[in-house]
Amino acid sequence: MHAGKIIEPIDIQPTHGYGGYKLRCGTPFPFGATLVPGGVNFSIYSSNAQSCTLVLFERHAAEPFIEIPLPDEFRLGHVYCVIVFNLDYENLEYGYRMEGPYDEQAGHRFDADRILLDPYAKIIGGRDLWGHPPNWDNPYPHRGRIALDDFDWEGDRPLEIPPQDLIVYEMHTRGFTAHPSAEVGHPGTFAGIMDKIPYLKELGVNCIELMPIFEFDEFENSRTQPETGETLYNYWGYSTVGFFAPKAGYAATGRFGMQVDELKNLIKQLHREGIAVILDVVFNHTAEGNEKGPYISFRGLDNQTYYMLTPQGEYYNFSGTGNTLNCNHPVVRHMVLDCLRYWASAYHVDGFRFDLASILGRDPRGGPMANLPLLESLAFDPVLAKCQLIAEAWDAGGLYQVGSFPNYGRWQEWNGKYRDCIRKFLKGDMGQVGEMAQRLQGSPDLYQAARRPPSASVNFITAHDGFTLADLVSFNDKHNEANGENNGDGANDNNSWNCGVEGWTEDQDILALRGRQMRNAIALLMLSQGVPMILMGDEVGRSQRGNNNTYCHDSELNWLDWSLVSDDNELFRFCKGMIAFRKAHPMLRRPAFFSNRDETGSGYPDISWHSVQAWNADWSGTSRTLAFMLCDGRGEAGGTQDEFVYVAMNMHWESHGFELPGLPASHDWYLAADTGARSGACIHAPGREPRLEDPSVVAVGDRSVVVLVGRARP
Amino acid sequence: MSYDATLNLTDDTARIRLMGELDYQAALQFQTLVEGLVKEEIGRLVLLAQELEYMASAGLRVLVFAKQKMGPKVDVYVVGAREMVRETIEKAGFDHSVYLVDTEPA
Numbered sequence: 168m169h170a171g172k173i174i175e176p177i178d179i180q181p182t183h184g185y186g187g188y189k190l191r192c193g194t195p196f197p198f199g200a201t202l203v204p205g206g207v208n209f210s211i212y213s214s215n216a217q218s219c220t221l222v223l224f225e226r227h228a229a230e231p232f233i234e235i236p237l238p239d240e241f242r243l244g245h246v247y248c249v250i251v252f253n254l255d256y257e258n259l260e261y262g263y264r265m266e267g268p269y270d271e272q273a274g275h276r277f278d279a280d281r282i283l284l285d286p287y288a289k290i291i292g293g294r295d296l297w298g299h300p301p302n303w304d305n306p307y308p309h310r311g312r313i314a315l316d317d318f319d320w321e322g323d324r325p326l327e328i329p330p331q332d333l334i335v336y337e338m339h340t341r342g343f344t345a346h347p348s349a350e351v352g353h354p355g356t357f358a359g360i361m362d363k364i365p366y367l368k369e370l371g372v373n374c375i376e377l378m379p380i381f382e383f384d385e386f387e388n389s390r391t392q393p394e395t396g397e398t399l400y401n402y403w404g405y406s407t408v409g410f411f412a413p414k415a416g417y418a419a420t421g422r423f424g425m426q427v428d429e430l431k432n433l434i435k436q437l438h439r440e441g442i443a444v445i446l447d448v449v450f451n452h453t454a455e456g457n458e459k460g461p462y463i464s465f466r467g468l469d470n471q472t473y474y475m476l477t478p479q480g481e482y483y484n485f486s487g488t489g490n491t492l493n494c495n496h497p498v499v500r501h502m503v504l505d506c507l508r509y510w511a512s513a514y515h516v517d518g519f520r521f522d523l524a525s526i527l528g529r530d531p532r533g534g535p536m537a538n539l540p541l542l543e544s545l546a547f548d549p550v551l552a553k554c555q556l557i558a559e560a561w562d563a564g565g566l567y568q569v570g571s572f573p574n575y576g577r578w579q580e581w582n583g584k585y586r587d588c589i590r591k592f593l594k595g596d597m598g599q600v601g602e603m604a605q606r607l608q609g610s611p612d613l614y615q616a617a618r619r620p621p622s623a624s625v626n627f628i629t630a631h632d633g634f635t636l637a638d639l640v641s642f643n644d645k646h647n648e649a650n651g652e653n654n655g656d657g658a659n660d661n662n663s664w665n666c667g668v669e670g671w672t673e674d675q676d677i678l679a680l681r682g683r684q685m686r687n688a689i690a691l692l693m694l695s696q697g698v699p700m701i702l703m704g705d706e707v708g709r710s711q712r713g714n715n716n717t718y719c720h721d722s723e724l725n726w727l728d729w730s731l732v733s734d735d736n737e738l739f740r741f742c743k744g745m746i747a748f749r750k751a752h753p754m755l756r757r758p759a760f761f762s763n764r765d766e767t768g769s770g771y772p773d774i775s776w777h778s779v780q781a782w783n784a785d786w787s788g789t790s791r792t793l794a795f796m797l798c799d800g801r802g803e804a805g806g807t808q809d810e811f812v813y814v815a816m817n818m819h820w821e822s823h824g825f826e827l828p829g830l831p832a833s834h835d836w837y838l839a840a841d842t843g844a845r846s847g848a849c850i851h852a853p854g855r856e857p858r859l860e861d862p863s864v865v866a867v868g869d870r871s872v873v874v875l876v877g878r879a880r881p
Numbered sequence: 882m883s884y885d886a887t888l889n890l891t892d893d894t895a896r897i898r899l900m901g902e903l904d905y906q907a908a909l910q911f912q913t914l915v916e917g918l919v920k921e922e923i924g925r926l927v928l929l930a931q932e933l934e935y936m937a938s939a940g941l942r943v944l945v946f947a948k949q950k951m952g953p954k955v956d957v958y959v960v961g962a963r964e965m966v967r968e969t970i971e972k973a974g975f976d977h978s979v980y981l982v983d984t985e986p987a
Binding site for chain 1: 904905906908937938939941942945946948949968969972973974975977978
């Protein structure tokens with residue numbers, strides 16, 4: 168025997184033939200289509216199908232070049248698997264036909280006339296260009312293709328940024344660079360984002376949260392706006408066609424089928440600049456809709472397994488979109504787990520935000536579960552152990568679980584209570600200061616008893632759902648007429664305030680107030696414990712003209728206008744400055760809740776509460792003023808010498824002097840930020856703050872926030 | 882134009898002139914050509930791409946394969962790639978495996 172000689176294994180040789188193609192029984196794992204020596208292994212599951220046919224196309228071909236019925240000896244349990252040899256895998260598209268019963272009441276909707284997409288397809292072809300009108304007669308528009316796993320990561324790994332240090336930027340891949348003013352080579356793509364990495368660095372965020380990038384159909388429910396004639400799309404993408412494939416239409420190289428490489432390259436480049444990537448994932452429903460929707464994949468593969476069905480076999484609709492994915496069925500649960508593991512390992516994704524996550528805690532009949540296998544599996548999965556798991560902790564079926572989402576010590580939540588409280592406080596509502604104290608501390612009332620850290624709270628004031636920041640301070644009411652639904656869509660409880668005039672105005676006082684309110688919002692967000700999230704474009708005052716539900720607009724209504732990005736933009740300067748302030752002060756990013764006591768013998772509690780009088784917060788229902796002081800008794804000041812941070816918030820319509828708590832004799836107060844200051848003086852770089860002449864009091868203008876830092880005299 | 886490639890070995894430099902359309906089938910031939918160079922102990926692989934009209938993803942992957950197979954001591958140059966080829970290399974992140982240049986380095 169020669170040392171080092173590889174003995175060719177006998178289990179890679181064909182054993183069968185069909186239509187000129189050589190076959191053998193495949194391996195059940197992994198699911199999907201995988202390259203093996205000499206061929207491709209195809210594996211697909213169905214618990215109720217009676218037979219399975221593999222359908223193969225040349226890329227873009229109208230008709231398959233062969234359909235291979237899988238013999239029963241190629242089935243293991245409920246898994247059909249086959250190796251087909253000598254395929255041109257670069258030029259291949261594939262799908263399946265499933266034969267089985269059609270019995271709606273029993274939940275079976277098999278139809279062997281349909282060609283079905285592999286749920287585990289890693290690339291989906293057929294819609295390679297965004298917005299390119301499809302051939303509506305194509306019986307198989309979304310086609311599985313084979314992805315190679317040979318990307319050169321050059322040593323890249325997920326960043327594992329401590330959650331309390333994250334500063335998240337929620338963005339839409341296409342909307343970020345589609346506007347002509349972006350001046351990128353490939354607008355609206357992953358490559359476009361790459362071109363704007365320097366901007367993200369300048370802004371200072373260290374994490375982007377991408378709205379859905381799994382393959383979806385932008386033409387789903389597309390229609391013409393009756394008044395303007397423009398085409399309305401499924402723009403946001405909350406309707407998944409393929410959970411394992413990136414959207415081809417988001418890639419500049421999508422027409423070459425290289426969206427996998429382009430997305431991986433984007434993630435690699437972002438990681439090089441210290442920017443993590445979180446994906447917004449939609450496991451609550453699929454693009455197949457209800458019984459009137461298309462056959463894409465799950466309906467024809469195994470309807471009864473994949474969807475929550477009523478006893479009559481109809482689709483439960485806890486998502487509000489037509490169907491509900493049966494996430495706690497063991498098979499579906501494994502698919503979700505496989506999916507997330509795949510994105511974490513193959514794409515180095517840093518975390519996931521789960522849309523309408525409360526659905527993940529419903530049983531197959533839709534009832535809330537006490538024991539939640541999927542959420543538990545995800546929380547304890549070893550591959551996902553360092554990924555952020557963020558829940559939008561509600562659904563469209565009445566579950567609202569902010570503060571009570573089953574967290575297993577891991578799950579974070581979009582804190583809708585933070586959003587609502589901050590908005591009410593900003594617009595001067597009474598009775599908010601008590602709750603503000605909780606929200607500013609990271610919501611200990613929601614999370615501390617469950618032994619969760621402040622980073623369990625993802626704090627946001629705006630998100631894709633709802634007003635932009637500019638519109639939050641410009642409109643009392645939503646104006647969604649452009650959606651063609653008679654303004655009946657979108658939330659009504661916006662807690663917004665137009666500052667005196669609805670919408671567009673030339674009134675300089677109102678514009679000044681709006682600018683101040685936006686700065687107030689950014690300031691409070693960056694000064695709160697927890698994980699801050701800002702919405703794409705809020706840093707420059709992007710407006711959607713009062714539309715709080717722009718899900719269907721592929722237009723300037725949604726696109727970021729880069730002409731707003733300028734050093735002359737006061738809000739942009741301020742936002743950059745507040746992000747830099749947060750990063751410079753670890754006491755704003757604590758891993759544990761405040762004790763509200765002097766834990767270190769410094770003479771000061773870690774957090775203390777004040778109002779216009781020092782050490783005497785006004786908690787009354789009519790109060791619109793609040794202040795807090797943080798003391799860095801543990802010497803965790805980090806890069807700065809600031810041992811104290813003081814924040815005064817005046818949401819009253821008159822200016823007030825805030826009596827300042829006394830510092831140690833050796834210390835002075837310095838003005839870090841004043842949202843009510845004149846233009847150009849709203850924020851000062853760390854280390855260059857002007858010293859307060861009078862250390863006993865600070866004037867805070869009407870509806871303004873002042874931030875002071877206290878440090879030892881040089 | 883169908884694919885064609887010519888190889889020229891001079892000292893420690895291998896030059897491959899690529900012509901036509903480098904589709905999947907052609908990529909297999911290209912890879913075989915590159916594999917044959919591994920034992921030649923070259924210091925530089927120069928791919929002359931001025932006449933390359935199209936490169937499928939399989940062909941692009943051969944670039945990665947070439948770099949990995951030959952090791953860090955071998956520089957791989959792609960000379961005169963047309964804009965579409967060049968852009969695809971850059972957007973897919975393959976430009977970290979090769980030097981994209983307009984003219985052959987001295």
